[in-house]
Amino acid sequence: MLPTVADMPSSDTALDSQAEISREILKAREEYAAAGVVETQPRLDYEPYRSSILRHPTKDLHHADPEGVERLAPCFGHLDLDPVEADLTIQHSGDPVGERMVVTGRVLDGDGRPVAGQLVEIWQANAAGRYVHKRDQHHAPVDPNFTGVGRCLTDDDGTYRFVTIKPGPYPWRNHHNAWRPAHIHFSLFGTDFTQRMVTQMYFPGDPLFDLDPILQAVRDQRARDRLVAAYDHDVTSHEWSTGYRWDIVLTGSHGTPMEEPEEEA
Numbered sequence: 001m002l003p004t005v006a007d008m009p010s011s012d013t014a015l016d017s018q019a020e021i022s023r024e025i026l027k028a029r030e031e032y033a034a035a036g037v038v039e040t041q042p043r044l045d046y047e048p049y050r051s052s053i054l055r056h057p058t059k060d061l062h063h064a065d066p067e068g069v070e071r072l073a074p075c076f077g078h079l080d081l082d083p084v085e086a087d088l089t090i091q092h093s094g095d096p097v098g099e100r101m102v103v104t105g106r107v108l109d110g111d112g113r114p115v116a117g118q119l120v121e122i123w124q125a126n127a128a129g130r131y132v133h134k135r136d137q138h139h140a141p142v143d144p145n146f147t148g149v150g151r152c153l154t155d156d157d158g159t160y161r162f163v164t165i166k167p168g169p170y171p172w173r174n175h176h177n178a179w180r181p182a183h184i185h186f187s188l189f190g191t192d193f194t195q196r197m198v199t200q201m202y203f204p205g206d207p208l209f210d211l212d213p214i215l216q217a218v219r220d221q222r223a224r225d226r227l228v229a230a231y232d233h234d235v236t237s238h239e240w241s242t243g244y245r246w247d248i249v250l251t252g253s254h255g256t257p258m259e260e261p262e263e264e265a
């Protein structure tokens with residue numbers, strides 16, 4: 001499981017200013033408001049997110065038989081997961097640098113029922129905003145005690161829980177002086193690999209929200225809000241970690257916005 005390259009720094013020459021990108025975001029918002037149609041999933045073509053235009057398929061998708069695919073695809077089982085994989089702070093010999101936190105929530109279907117036994121995977125930058133990935137070479141330190149990947153299964157109540165470090169914002173080359181809000185990537189596999197869904201979780205009150213074309217590619221404000229975790233003091237523990245809560249709704253009008261599978265590397 002590697003970090004997605006979708007929002008990694010690229011080698012493209014950064015030409016546009018934040019002001020130009022912000023103008024385009026504003027224009028897209030006005031167009032969305034004028035259209036009067038609720039659109040909760042990210043746009044495939046969202047001009048301020050420059051590479052979005054190049055990355056999605058231009059031809060109709062070829063639909064494969066999911067059961068046929070499953071005969072050849074890798075599989076996972078409950079025995080393949082170790083509970084310690086849900087703690088990203090104990091994967092090395094020392095403590096990682098940064099704000100220790102618990103991120104927990106429930107995976108729910110469109111009717112509010114818990115989705116039990118769901119494989120939830122996360123990947124993220126470290127506290128300095130740096131990924132352990134060859135394409136991330138920006139000037140911030142790699143933490144030798146933090147890889148930034150973890151996974152777990154939801155319990156009978158649909159609850160997942162990770163212990164990790166709060167990621168930092170990081171620059172990317174969508175435009176000049178482009179910075180991503182702090183976020184954690186989430187992947188959910190459904191009942192088999194052909195049902196994989198990928199999204200990102202953000203932190204409340206981030207000043208970069210309005211400037212970020214990836215988040216803004218979800219054009220509905222309430223849908224964007226569903227990507228933002230809530231600080232939860234009941235999840236915070238005494239002299240140990242802060243706590244955030246974030247529920248993931250797989251379908252329906254309150255569904256969590258998901259990225260298109262084709263966007264993943």
Ligand SMILES: [Fe+2]
Nearest residue numbers: 007125183185
């Ligand atoms: Fe990222």
